[in-house]
Amino acid sequence: MSYLQQYFQSDRAGNSMLGALLAIAILVPILNLAVPESSVFHVSTYTVTLIGKYLTYALLALAVDLIWGYCGILSLGHGAFFALGGYVMGMYLMRQIGDRGVYGNPELPDFMVFLNWQELPWYWYGFDMFWFAALMVILVPGLLAFVFGWLAFRSRVTGVYLSIITQALTYALMLAFFRNEMGFGGNNGLTDFKDILGYSLQSDYTRAGLFAASALILVLAYLLCRNIVNSKLGRVVVAVRDSEDRTRFLGYRVEYYKLWLFVLSAVLAGIAGALYVPQVGIINPGEFSPLNSIELVIWVAIGGRGTLYGAIAGAILVNLSKTWFTGVLPEGWIFALGAMFVVVTLYLPRGLAGLITRKQAQT
Amino acid sequence: MSGLDKMRETFRRDQVWNFLMPRYTYEDVLDTSKGPILYLEDVTVSFDGFRALDDLTLYINDGELRCIIGANGAGKTTMMDVITGKTRPDHGSVFYGQRIDLLRLSEPEIAALGIGRKFQKPTVFEQHDVLVNLELSMRMDKRVWTTLSARLSGEQRDRIDEVLEIIGLKNEAYKRAGLLSHGQKQWLEIGMLLMQDPRLLLVDEPVAGMTGHETERTAELLTSLAGQHSVVVVEHDMEFVRSIARTVTVLHQGSVLAQGDMDTVQNDPRVREVYLGD
């Protein structure tokens, strides 16, 4: 008991955040489903979906923070893992449409019928089963991260080199997914989903369920990450960030540590993507765009890298203001985003979290 | 590498198969029965045609404390880089004991074999507490999964306290290493070296930035380590060298110029000419 207490006391801001997340995981669905629309306390389905989307972004930010904030690896291609997770989920949802598509083909998704394909490509097999898709959500981003990371870390590609080749990776994937021949719907991507696990995606209950799932998975991921960064492995990883060479001369195989963390981070990003797609109802190659990946880095930077709650707060804050901006002053958003990059790196290297802890230290 | 070569490589008689190599106990593999623990033979390192090490041949005996002196740029640090796997020589051989070819191993593997190193420029983990710096240096299984679940045992905790005592940082145990003074960082790095419990210590300019008193203590520490461990010290401070050295090697332009006890070396006319400057 005392161990648990001590454990939770070590991350107070994080605990408040976990509490808040759990609270909204329960409250928001209730306010949406049980409270009548006329009430002021009613939360519209639109809002539920919007917040749900933010939560998946928060998970993605957590993944990036894990490797950038703690291990110093600035990945400019994490959007790729997110999108891959999303595509895997999209494939499952596509197969669930069955013969309800425009062309009524029970086997082939509409876009394949449109391209005159006769049969399902082999890599679409199995995606009609949820368990298989769920497994792939983990395996596909994980495997790509493993291969890429193994090559990159083994040959000690670091710093800006690594950042740019991760960017090239997501760029190459984007180009590839734009091609119709890839069999992922080309330009348009995958969309027009009908239901998930037999529940209609249009129903408020399903949406509330997806929302609650996102919140819960975020909480679990947070606990997992906190466990890791507080372990000795977490300390080794920070040591790698500080002085990679020194860590090596102490006998740590730095590349394995990086690889391990990178794969884990990619898997988290993939899960985030898988949760994102059923909520927004579409996945297309635009998700691979380098701009997306670099934008999510700024969420983490603003929240405060190297603190887990900072990453989550940053993701939610930036996206809230994006939604607000694009509603009020669409032109202004890009300016604001650009300015954020400059200001945060120049004046707020530890982000808002750093600002708060500095304030605390002063008082 | 052709298939045949690969096969030969696999069945080399002088080498233990990699998978049979124990992960962090090197004592069984390390064979020092002939005397030396480290054999450097004909080692050449060149950067853009400039030879930092030039056919360097050097043996370090097991349990010896050896001082290496030489002007700036003589190649002392480069020599340590070669031993610890940071720099690969153009040719030459580096053996640890009689059996272990260091040129085939990576830095972590070399470190795991009990070769510890203190850098010329003190490098500690600035973002970590002093305590954590020592914890991370501790000799133990350093694979990812074991590290993930590692907890400090009471014994290990005692060892850390012991080392904190030796390096005089007991009161700074919970201070961030980045906030230490230059001398304290030097000590911390020595402490990290001790935590590794290495068989061979490579110490690059340990007393730079230390007070006279601290220098004395370092000298004491290093002499006490010799015997159980083999120690190679690179230093400029002649007082310090005189106080600890039994054998001194003078490096000049990447190869050994002279070797012997302090007096012999100091009286060697070539050494006087190039190094001591009279």
Place this chain on the structure above:
Amino acid sequence: MDHCSAVQKTFSRIRYGSRLLLLLFGLVVAWTNANSVMAETTGFEQIVQSLTTSKFRDKEKAVRELAAVQDKRTMPVLQALLDARLYYRKADKRVVIVERVDGQFRMTDPVTAEELGTVPKRKIKKIGINNKLRKLLKSKLASLSLEGPDPSVRLSAIEQMQGQLDESQYLYIKKLLEQERDDDVRSAMVAALALYELDNGSADQRIKAIEVLSGNLAQVVSNRLQALLEQDDLEKEVRKAAIKALDRINERLKINSIIETTFFGLSLGSVLLLAAIGLAITFGVMGVINMAHGELIMIGAYTTYLVQSVMPNYTDLSLLVAIPAAFLVSAIFGILIERFIIRHLYGRPLETLLATFGVSLILQQLVRTVVSAQNVAVSNPSWMSGSIQINAALSLTYNRLFIFIFAMIVFVALLLILKKTALGLQVRAVSQNRSMAKAMGIRSDWVDAMTFGLGSGVAGIAGVALSQLTNVGPNMGQSYIIDSFMVVVFGGVGNLWGTFVGALSLGVANKFIEPFSGAVLAKILVLVFIIMFIQKYPRGLFPQKGRSAEN
């Protein structure tokens, strides 16, 4: 059509020349001179005027007379008549050549080349022709151009006739061949004759014709040979000869296409070189990636656009003005970025990358708000359009050629700057060992700013070149940053020659892969290749050695 306007141009030049004469030789000379011009004009004008008759027989006579006059103005008139563009004004029966503009008709005087303004259709009447007249016109036009004084006109006329001669034309050309002096025209004529013989000659003649044609790369030749092979009743010898000739043609075509692909590759490579070389300088010296580099290229392109809109009547000149202007504008932007942002992030390359990315977003949006979110039109100066014809199947466009040459010039200039000037020396010192350079009294922050200005200025120049090849829009810079970085890394950081080799080889490789895989896949393959390459050679093709490279 093309030679028509060329003739008109020559024509107006002559008129211009005669005006000069007026000035130079004084009144008396001018009077006689003008008189003679007038006399000539009157004769020509009368014949043209006689075309307005409604009787076809009279029109025919007028056409024959016109063809006989030996006047440069003849061909445009006949061509216009053939194309149904020859009208006369209902009001004064004046004959005009018209051009349709927005439902109206713009009139030109065929005699004086004077512009006569625009009128609606009902004010003018077309001079009609019948089939017989059409045939006559065609043959007269052909022989006019074939017998005309300008070899290039003769050449294009004969090239148009290749493969569709009738017997009378065959004989006519055969006769012309005897007097023809120009080699190109001669060989075109020989080919035209051979093509005719291929279809109509005896077996011997055919074989001879095939021999003549083998090695001729014109599309029509291989088409004809192909068609010949498809005939079932073909003599054995002819078939053999035809197959051989086709093989030879295909072989030469293959060589051609290799040359062409290489050219395209070098062209792409030179664009990559221009885009990357600025980055190579800034990255090599300061170790930071300026993610706004692509936007500096874009600013260069927009500067070109602005310069062109300031001097709309001097398109040819404007590009030359744009080069220094773009250099300056981009350099200033670069120096500002360095002074206000990068300088404060020294030693933190990842943060620099993020901050400059922010700058790139701001610059893009700035252009979108200030200029437009759409692409803008940058026109090509006349000396950049057109192409050199190497042979019938291969032509190299001038714009690509010029940009290639331009890239080489920029590269050499940069090499010289870095090798021979004081700034270059200091830049190299700082890039090799910053603290040492500082200790030697080099003002490293001044060097940084200047280097950055230089690299950015070169990006601006790249923008000028790119504006001639691709669309100029707010997003144009984005795609170049990854490519440029790949080039720099591939070639080896801190080594301009590496960038040079890297850019050209990547460009050529890209173009050679493209036919097999399509443009997108080629790009992906090149990216994947570089990712793999960095695994094996993290320091690129030509690694920079030394301590600075270690950390």
